[in-house]
Amino acid sequence: METYVGSVSRxxxxxxxxxASGTALLCALPAVIAVLPVSASPISAPALRARILASARVPxxxxxxxxxxxxxxxxxxxxxxxLLLDGTTDQYVWYRSPSYWRADxxxxxxxxxxxxxxxxxxxxxxxTNLLTQVTGAEPVRLPRAPDLLPPxxxxxxxxxxxxxxxxxxxxxxxxxxxxxxxLRLVPAxxxxxxxxxxxxADPVSGLPLEVxxxxxxxxxPVLISTFLELSRAQPDxxxxxxxxxxxxxxxxxxxxxxxxxxxxxxxxxxxxxxxPPQLGGLRRVVLPGSPSGVAIYGTGFSRFVLLPLPRGVGxxxxxxxxxxxxxxxxxxxxxxxxxxTQAGVLIRTPLLSVLLVRGGFHHAVFLFTGAVTPALLASSxxxxxxxxxxxxxxx
Amino acid sequence: xxxxxxxxxxxxxxxxxxxxxxxxxPVLVAVFVAVTHLxxxxxxxPALLSAVLxxxxxxxxxxxxxVLPIFLPVAVAVVAGDSIAGEAGSGTLRYLxxxxxxxxxxxxxxxxxxxxxxxxxxxxxxxxxxxxGIALFGAQPVAATAGxxxxxxxxxxxxxxxxxxxxxIALRTIGAVAFIAVSMLGVGAIAxxxxxxxxxxxxxxxxxxxxxxxxxxxxxxxAASAVNPYLPTRYWLAWIDFFRDPIVWRxxxxxxxxxxxxxxxxxxxxxxxFATKDITS
Amino acid sequence: xxVTRGLTKRYGPLLVVDQVDLxxxxxxxxxxxxxxGSGKTxxxxxxxxxxxxxxxxxxVLGQPVPKQVGKVLPSIGSLVEGPSAYGHLSGRANLxxxxxxxxxxxxxxxxxxxxxxxxxxGLGGIDNRPVKxxxxxxRQRLGLAAALLRTPKLLILDEPTNGLDPQGIREIxxxxxxxxxxxxxxxxxxxxxxxxxxxxxxxxxxxxxxxVRQDDLETLRALTGRSIVRTPDADRxxxxxxxxxxxxQAGRLVIADADTAALNSxxxxxxxxxxxxxxxxxxxxxVVLSVTGSGSxxxxxxxxxxx
Numbered sequence: 014m015e016t017y018v019g020s021v022s023r024x025x026x027x028x029x030x031x032x033a034s035g036t037a038l039l040c041a042l043p044a045v046i047a048v049l050p051v052s053a054s055p056i057s058a059p060a061l062r063a064r065i066l067a068s069a070r071v072p073x074x075x076x077x078x079x080x081x082x083x084x085x086x087x088x089x090x091x092x093x094x095x096l097l098l099d100g101t102t103d104q105y106v107w108y109r110s111p112s113y114w115r116a117d118x119x120x121x122x123x124x125x126x127x128x129x130x131x132x133x134x135x136x137x138x139x140x141t142n143l144l145t146q147v148t149g150a151e152p153v154r155l156p157r158a159p160d161l162l163p164p165x166x167x168x169x170x171x172x173x174x175x176x177x178x179x180x181x182x183x184x185x186x187x188x189x190x191x192x193x194x195x196l197r198l199v200p201a202x203x204x205x206x207x208x209x210x211x212x213x214a215d216p217v218s219g220l221p222l223e224v225x226x227x228x229x230x231x232x233x234p235v236l237i238s239t240f241l242e243l244s245r246a247q248p249d250x251x252x253x254x255x256x257x258x259x260x261x262x263x264x265x266x267x268x269x270x271x272x273x274x275x276x277x278x279x280x281x282x283x284x285x286x287x288x289p290p291q292l293g294g295l296r297r298v299v300l301p302g303s304p305s306g307v308a309i310y311g312t313g314f315s316r317f318v319l320l321p322l323p324r325g326v327g328x329x330x331x332x333x334x335x336x337x338x339x340x341x342x343x344x345x346x347x348x349x350x351x352x353x354t355q356a357g358v359l360i361r362t363p364l365l366s367v368l369l370v371r372g373g374f375h376h377a378v379f380l381f382t383g384a385v386t387p388a389l390l391a392s393s394x395x396x397x398x399x400x401x402x403x404x405x406x407x408x
Numbered sequence: 409x410x411x412x413x414x415x416x417x418x419x420x421x422x423x424x425x426x427x428x429x430x431x432x433x434p435v436l437v438a439v440f441v442a443v444t445h446l447x448x449x450x451x452x453x454p455a456l457l458s459a460v461l462x463x464x465x466x467x468x469x470x471x472x473x474x475v476l477p478i479f480l481p482v483a484v485a486v487v488a489g490d491s492i493a494g495e496a497g498s499g500t501l502r503y504l505x506x507x508x509x510x511x512x513x514x515x516x517x518x519x520x521x522x523x524x525x526x527x528x529x530x531x532x533x534x535x536x537x538x539x540x541g542i543a544l545f546g547a548q549p550v551a552a553t554a555g556x557x558x559x560x561x562x563x564x565x566x567x568x569x570x571x572x573x574x575x576x577i578a579l580r581t582i583g584a585v586a587f588i589a590v591s592m593l594g595v596g597a598i599a600x601x602x603x604x605x606x607x608x609x610x611x612x613x614x615x616x617x618x619x620x621x622x623x624x625x626x627x628x629x630x631a632a633s634a635v636n637p638y639l640p641t642r643y644w645l646a647w648i649d650f651f652r653d654p655i656v657w658r659x660x661x662x663x664x665x666x667x668x669x670x671x672x673x674x675x676x677x678x679x680x681x682f683a684t685k686d687i688t689s
Numbered sequence: 690x691x692v693t694r695g696l697t698k699r700y701g702p703l704l705v706v707d708q709v710d711l712x713x714x715x716x717x718x719x720x721x722x723x724x725x726g727s728g729k730t731x732x733x734x735x736x737x738x739x740x741x742x743x744x745x746x747x748x749v750l751g752q753p754v755p756k757q758v759g760k761v762l763p764s765i766g767s768l769v770e771g772p773s774a775y776g777h778l779s780g781r782a783n784l785x786x787x788x789x790x791x792x793x794x795x796x797x798x799x800x801x802x803x804x805x806x807x808x809x810x811g812l813g814g815i816d817n818r819p820v821k822x823x824x825x826x827x828r829q830r831l832g833l834a835a836a837l838l839r840t841p842k843l844l845i846l847d848e849p850t851n852g853l854d855p856q857g858i859r860e861i862x863x864x865x866x867x868x869x870x871x872x873x874x875x876x877x878x879x880x881x882x883x884x885x886x887x888x889x890x891x892x893x894x895x896x897x898x899x900x901v902r903q904d905d906l907e908t909l910r911a912l913t914g915r916s917i918v919r920t921p922d923a924d925r926x927x928x929x930x931x932x933x934x935x936x937x938q939a940g941r942l943v944i945a946d947a948d949t950a951a952l953n954s955x956x957x958x959x960x961x962x963x964x965x966x967x968x969x970x971x972x973x974x975x976v977v978l979s980v981t982g983s984g985s986x987x988x989x990x991x992x993x994x995x996x
Contacts, residue, residue: 025684032676039669040638076658082630101630105656117568117652121645122455124567124652137569140449144569242658252654258571259562260462412790419778499773503835506737506769507791508762687739 051185054194054216058180061196064219065212066171068164071220074107075189075243079161081236083362086337089329094155098365102158107248115253118158127159130254137255143262144255153300153307153318163238167212167221170198174210175313177201186213188222189243204389205229205314206364218245228363235364288319289400293393310393317383317390319397327378331369334358342387344370344395357394359387366390372398409513413521417487423525426483430529431536433479434471438537442544455648460545463564465574467541468534468581469651472588475533476644481620482613484592487525488599489613491518492682496607496689511683515604519675522596530589534581547574566653580655584647587660591647594640594667595620597674604682607689637662640670690715690843690874691736696745698731698898705731707898708745713876713891718869720889720906721878722977728898729878730770733847736876737767750843763792766841768849772832776821780812780831783820787835802838810834811860825852833861837868844868847878862888886973896981910970914947918956919965926961943969 056064079102087095108114117126123139134147159165174180183195193213200207208229214221223239257263288308290297295311308319322330339360360367368381368390379397381390417423437457441447447458456470492515495501504514547563562571572580599616606612623639626632636642643663649656691713698706706728713719723729734740736749738758747754750761774783784803789796807813810830823831829852836844844865850858865888869875879885885892886906893903902909919941920926926942927934936943946952953966 025680028680028683032673032680035676036673039673043637076656080630080633105652105658117656119567119649119652119656121648122453126568139567139569142565142569256570256653258565258569261565261569409790412786415789416775416786419782421777498775499771500775502734502737502739502769503767503773503787504790505739506762506765506767507787508738508759509791510759684741686741687734 047187049187051187052192053185054192056182056194056216058182058196061182061194061214061216061219062171062180064216065167065196065214065221066219068214068219068221069111069168071164071218071245072109072247073164073220073243073245074248075105076241077104077106077162077238078102078241079104079158079236079238081161083235083365085360085362085365085367086333086339088333088367089326091155091330097156097158097161102161104158104162106159106162107252108164109248109250109253113250113253114159115248116159116162125158126255127157128253128255135255137257141262142260143264144257146263146265148265148267153309161236161238163212163221163224163240166224166238167214170210170224170226171212173313173316174198174200178313183211183213185216186223188213189240191215191222191243193222200314202313202315204311204385206366206384206386207314220245226364231363235362289397292319292396293389295389295393311383311385315385315389317381317385317393319393320380320382322378322380324377327369327371327380330380331358331371331378334360334367334369339367339369342368342391344391344398357391359391361387368394370394370398372401409509409517410520413517414524417521417525423487426486427529427532430475430479430483431533434467434474434533434537435540437471437474438467438540438544455645456651459565460541462545463547464541464543464545465538465547465563465577466651467545468537469584469647471533471537471540472530472584472647476588476591476647480529480533480588480592481595482617483529484522484526484596485599485613485616485620486609488522488596489603489611489616490609491522491600491603492678493603493606493612494609496687497609499689501689502687505687512679515600515675515679515682518600522600523593526592526596527589530585530592534585538581567648567651568653570653572651572653580650583650583655583660587647587650587663590664590667591644594670597671597678598640601674601678601681604678604685638666640666642666690717690750691719691876692748693732693736694746696732696735696747697743698728698735698740699743705898706735706742709895709898709900710903711893711900712903713874715874716869716872717891718865718875718889719877720885720892721876721895722882722885722892722973723878723880723895724981725880727895729880729895730847732895733767733769733845733876733878736845737762737765737769739769763839764842765845766836766839766843767845767847768832768836769845769847771848771851772828772835774820774828774831774835777819779817780807780815780820780823780827780834781817783831784835784838788838803834806834806837809837809864811857826854826857829853830857830861833864841873843874843876845876845878848880849877850879850881850884858884882973882977892973894977894980901980902976906973909976910973912947913969913971914945915969916944916946916949916952917965917967917969918942918944918952918963920956920961920963922961925959926956929956929959929961940964 081098081100083098085095085098103119104116105119106114106116112129112131115126115128117124125139126137128135128137136145136147160169178201179199181197183197185192185194187193194216196212196214198210198212206229208227208231211225211227212221213223222243224236225234226236227234288297292310295315295317298309298312300309306321310317310319335358337360339358342357342359344357357368357370364384365382366385366387368387370379371377372379379394381394383390441457441461445461447461448454449458454470455473456466457473460467460470492501495504505511561573563574563577564572566572595616598619599612602612602615603609620641623641627636627639627642643659643666646659646663649660691711693709693711696706696709696711709732711732721729721732731740735742736747736754738755741755750764752761754761774780775786778786781803784806785799788799788803804813807815810833812827812830812834820828820831829849833849836846850861853861865875877885877889889906891905892909894901915935918926921940923937923940923942927937930944933945934942935945944952947968949966949968953963956963
């Protein structure tokens with residue numbers, strides 16, 4: 014005869030085992046999906062690279078998450094960029110074609126959207142309740158959230174790469190349900206801080222789905238941008254153009270006014286700054302239509318930006334950097350009577366280096382930044398300061 | 409048994425006091441905002457609160473945002489934590505079970521009462537907030553008449569800057585109400601489980617709130633990103649996605665799924681534990 | 690009605706109920722007697738399926754418990770460790786909720802059934818005040834009402850007269866006897882000797898988790914074979930019955946002779962005035978003390994613990 018005691022404890026055991034196995038099953042589900050084998054694509058590295066570069070016309074819509082851990086201090090006037098380069102950015106994107114797409118940078122309480130509507134860019138900010146139409150070409154501008162989207166970032170990085178940079182294949186990954194093929198790009202130059210750029214793309218369409226950037230000499234990626242959800246359906250045209258509500262503010266502006274610190278006239282005094290043609294061994298590159306207040310030096314991954322900051326912004330930035338614990342670097346070779354006074358303020362991050370230095374007749378603040386070694390920025394800054402000190406009439 | 413539990417819930421003064429407090433806070437906020445015309449800047453403070461000055465029809469959503477972080481979870485955790493532990497504490501649990509009420513049936517009835525309470529709390533907040541919003545802020549945006557556009561059917565602005573018709577807002581608010589109610593059920597399930605373990609209703613409620621706070625801390629922690637998608641509060645704020653245009657479903661779907669898993673797991677654990685527990689209270 | 694075999698309950702290392710073999714028969718007024726902490730309440734909870742035994746079997750009303758406890762509970766009224774109710778509701782509302790929970794009688798008759806039951810326990814005229822304003826005795830009566838709501842075949846009552854005044858205790862006792870006469874078996878767990886002695890027909894004595902004695906009250910209170918004589922002429926009686934007197938104190942003599950009638954006539958014949966004579970019976974207290982140790986709420990220093 015069955016005793017009830019047995020049946021009770023057996024019942025408890027049975028109940029708990031049902032609950033435990035059900036819970037384990039639910040918890041294991043994501044892990045199981047993650048370890049399902051990814052079909053390996055036989056595509057070669059150069060072919061994959063070519064396919065990625067040619068993928069700009071592939072339509073998609075999805076949800077991307079970009080995480081950057083640079084540890085940059087918040088610099089005045091560069092607030093938005095600092096937020097972008099430190100932390101997680103969530104974006105919904107509808108990409109119809111290179112000139113018609115929309116990306117929503119969403120937060121818990123609002124969103125800022127970027128629309129590419131033909132040749133026009135619209136920026137919507139829920140916080141200011143303002144839809145801004147940006148006119149004019151924008152070859153040089155501060156980074157915006159859509160720049161972090163895997164397709165845009167991957168194509169930009171591959172575009173930047175030169176012949177000397179080595180590419181190789183990586184094992185595939187399943188990203189947002191797509192079996193992707195991996196591509197590793199290792200920059201050749203010694204002056205860049207980028208150790209490796211890893212891209213995973215759909216081997217068929219070439220659409221990049223994940224990008225990881227690792228600093229030189231480190232193993233942990235500094236930047237990870239990946240799709241959490243992706244659909245290859247082409248979004249409707251109506252979905253990628255703005256439909257402002259009647260009470261939304263509308264404004265039209267030129268790009269430099271959007272980015273604030275990128276004022277077109279150097280240090281804000283109406284000066285036309287003659288940038289030296291060469292700094293730190295890198296030649297200045299002039300892009301057509303770029304604002305005169307910004308200079309770009311170098312090619313490929315060995316490239317940095319020189320930006321004279323408007324007077325107020327410059328001093329604030331310098332103070333903020335010092336308060337954030339930025340180190341001081343002596344600038345060598347300045348010579349002359351100013352030798353003792355010249356020192357740069359350097360912010361080191363695993364990827365990006367930022368150097369601020371005061372110089373010139375007006376003691377303007379110059380900002381050097383790029384994914385290059387601090388040494389390169391220091392020698393460039395030394396060269397600039399020397400150059401300015403030799404031209405006391407520099408205005 | 410379900411009717412018995414509903415009667416108990418309804419005849420409990422505490423249920424009504426908590427509902428009044430829940431509905432009172434948004435009314436209070438609305439009165440202050442309406443009197444001073446000082447809404448927090450957009451993107452700061454409770455979501456959507458900045459928008460209500462121009463349109464009261466968004467106030468139900470803003471009110472939900474106000475009660476979501478603390479008030480609502482506390483109310484739900486207290487009711488859920490009380491469900492079994494409260495009966496144990498007052499000594500009525502043994503009489504209910506000896507009545508007899510099957511243990512699984514008692515648990516199911518408690519769950520139904522909890523669902524009813526949660527739903528009515530969220531719906532009541534939305535309804536009172538709607539009435540308050542219309543009364544204090546009006547239904548039309550202030551600038552709606554600007555321009556030559558037909559503005560008669562635009563009642564508010566979405567987060568994406570597009571206009572929303574009253575029907576649109578109603579549907580989206582219903583979606584948000586459903587989402588928030590389901591989010592609260594996750595807390596409720598945790599509290600219900602703890603309620604079967606301890607004989608102290610307060611302990612069960614506090615335990616569930618402790619779990620929530622842990623989850624909220626971990627959500628913001630980069631180092632805990634590996635467990636982030638599985639945390640109960642991870643997708644709590646996704647209800648705001650109902651007020652984007654178009655509605656982006658990804659996080660909403662995930663939110664429903666995560667809460668569903670929490671409800672399922674903790675209910676199953678409650679059942680497994682309670683069905684063979686020695687009732688010594 | 691209730692049969693247990695080898696019923697044992699452990700809480701971790703603590704043995705609370707140890708090999709209890711209860712046998713409660715139909716029509717009994719069974720007194721389950723034991724000091725506080727002797728495991729009575731745990732046994733009661735196991736009978737009701739609230740606590741699960743570690744080992745052993747329980748049969749209540751012919752059904753195995755807890756396996757078929759759902760079948761037997763509707764025929765059982767119970768009061769476990771004091772009454773409980775929702776304090777913010779009135780007594781009537783509490784009974785209505787209790788009645789509606791579980792397999793209840795018809796809804797239509799609920800009101801009249803509740804009124805009748807309240808009448809029965811002496812709360813017929815109660816107003817609508819919330820239970821939290823009831824006195825302890827009123828709560829006890831309300832708890833009894835809840836137990837009686839469905840005219841049970843078996844009443845399992847744990848300390849039902851707690852908090853009642855002597856008048857109330859008497860009322861409840863009469864009520865239980867009346868119910869028993871109408872066919873309800875009563876299982877009463879108590880630590881009060883007098884309560885059991887006055888009400889019960891059958892007694893089980895429990896001590897430290899073990900059932901140490903279980904028998905009809907009459908059997909337990911067997912004649913001792915002695916007689917007790919009260920007389921103002923104690924000295925004369927002593928002379929007469931020399932050697933038979935076991936104890937003499939202030940006019941009360943304990944005599945080793947079971948035949949009270951013969952003893953009486955013999956005393957009277959010899960001119961000893963007898964004011965009272967009766968055959969001596971064992972008191973329940975004697976029985977309990979002879980089979981149990983000190984209560985478990987007393988904690989003595991063990992020899993080994995002394996320094």
